Amino acid sequence: MSEELSSLFLSYYSDLSNNEFSQVNLERIFGGASRETYRVKIKDSSDNEESLILRLSQDSSLIETEQKTEYLAYSAFQKSRVPVPILIDMSEDDSQLGAPFMLMEELEGEAASPFTPNVYSPYEEDIGNQFWSILGQIAKKEIDSNIFEDFSKGSKKPFWECELDKWVKVIHEDSIGVEPILESGIRHLYRNPPIENKRVSMVHGDYRSGNFLYSKNKITGILDWEMAHLGDPLEDLGWALSPIWSWQDKERPAYLLMREEAIKLWEKTSEIKIDRNDLKWWELFAAVKGMAIWISAGNEFKSGKNIDPINLFSAWIPGDIHLEVILDILESNI
Amino acid sequence: MKPDINIALLNAAQEIINRFSPLIDDEYERSRLGSWGALILISAMKFNEAGSALQKENLEIIDWLLASSRLDEKDVNPYRTIEDTCKSLEELDQDNQALRVLLNKEVEHLEKKGDGILLKSVFSLFRSMHQRRKVSELIGLLQQAES
Incomplete structure (x- = not known):
């Protein structure tokens, strides 16, 4: 697969950039x-090297999403306060590389x-300040009308209900x-709906520790936008605050700042005052959504469609x- | 006496993590094999108690249903394990699934009634079921193995 992909990529990228690689x-x-994500190093005849990231759709993936969703979400934040990689190309068919794909420049940093x-450690405070502020910026950003149109699904249901139903x-x-x-x-979520937020934001859909690149004390890029959609900005906050991302230190979400400090920073940057009951709803929703993802992973593994150990790990841990x-949340409500 | 299956799995996991995985240059394949090692390690830790844990869980659900729900003996008896019979893991799992369906219906009924006392008791049952099944407490062990 890798050799065939290399050869297809060489020919595709030479055509795209009008250069002989x-x-x-x-x-x-x-x-x-x-x-399937690949780090690509490609050299032309003068030995000039480019570093790229290639994201290919899989036959069987944990979350079925379209390449276009991720591409549009990245497009919405190019040259903004939210650091994202520079986009190069996207294809929704498999004629060029055997599967739909998205290509972008590689950013410095590690995940x-x-x-x-x-x-x-020792940069929790610096990275924490950026992590929660960037999330506030995502919530605050006005979305370009064309991109907004592409993401609109025309449903009359409130966002919380669309997401929960899904x-x-x-x-x-x-x-x-x-x-x-x-x-x-x-049942608890359906019985106790949140008040619909007046602000419609681009929701990242998987904003959490592990889905950004950092170099020492600086966040260099927010990644993995394949679940992006329009919705209530509290959805991302509830997901990012989930204790799962700091299981061994639950009061310090994402192992960065203390919970209350993180919430205040998000409120300040997004300019949204949080209704604590609604945030509680979105935190429970985050856990239910998480279960959907992990159950789906377990199903992929059990059916033999995709026996990547990450699917078994997801279903278990x-x-x-x-x-x-x-x-914990339900018990605290009794 | 032969070594137990869980001991075999435990050793296989250690070999994969410490011996074979570091030999692979390709970062993706190395990480994938390391993950398999970690998952086999979890399997080894839980292997011996799988059957008895299911049996205990089924009994606990039956006890709660009889004490706190609208169901009676005839509803739950098919899922009991008689003392001198031995059910396979698959049979115990099938019983467990059937009991979970019954439990879910009864909890929904309590939620509609708003019966706080019985809901508290069912949450105590939920806690016990989750505590027995969960493998997430092994996350520290996995991190240790990977490092």
Whole structure:
């Protein structure tokens, strides 16, 4: 696969850039469950090297999303206060590289595992300030009308209901059995809806520790926008605050700043005053959405469609943690 | 006496993580093999207790349903394990699925009624079920193995 892809890429990129490239090295990056991601080093005849990132759709992926979604989301934040890679190209068909893909420039920096404590030490404060401020900027950003139009689905239902319906459908289609804790959580969400936020924002959909690049004390890029959509800005905040991303230090979300400090920073940057009851709803929603993703991963693994160990890991560890989060939230409501 | 299956898995995991994975140059393949090692390690830790844990969970659900729900003996008896019979893991799992469906329906009924006392008791059952099943407490062990 890799040799064939290299040869296809060489020919495709030479045509795209109108330059004769002769050497390419594709190195697959471990961890992405929804796309096959490759680090590409490509050289022309004068030995000039370019560093690129190629994201290919998979036959079977954890979350079925279109390349166009991610491309449009990145487009919305080019040259903004939200650092994102520079886009080069996108294709929704498989005629060029055998699968739909997106190509962008490689950014400096590394991504950490969201499950490793103190991974940003000694720069937790600097990175934390940027992490929560950037999320506030995403919530605050006015979306270009063309991009807004592309993302609009024309549903008359409130955003919370569209999102909840979507993930509950995944749970009920992919579950291996009935999980009473999760079902109780779903019923609670439908019975106690949040007040719809007046602000419609671009929601990243997976804004969390591990989905950004950093170099020492600086965040260099926000990645993995494949679940982006229009919606309530509290959705991203609830997801980013989820205790799953700081399981061994729950009061310090994403192993960065203390929870209250993070919330205040987000409020200041987004210029949105949070209704604490609504935030609680979105935090429970985050755990239910997480369960949908982990259940879907378990189903992919069990059916043999995709036996990448990350699918088994997702079903076991994050699945357990989010179930416990649901239990904690529901119990605190009795 | 032969070594237990969980001991075999434990050793396989250690070999994968410490011996074979570092030999692979390709970063993606190395990480993938390392993840397999970690998952086999979890399997080894949970292997021996899988059957008895399911049996205990089924019994706990039956006890709660009889004490706190609208159901009676005839509803739950098919899912009981009689003392001198031995059910396979698959049979225990099937019983468990059926009991979870019954439990879910009864909890929904309590939620509609708003019965706080019984809801508290079911959350205590949920906690116990989750505590017995979860493998997330092994996350520290995984990190140790990977480092």
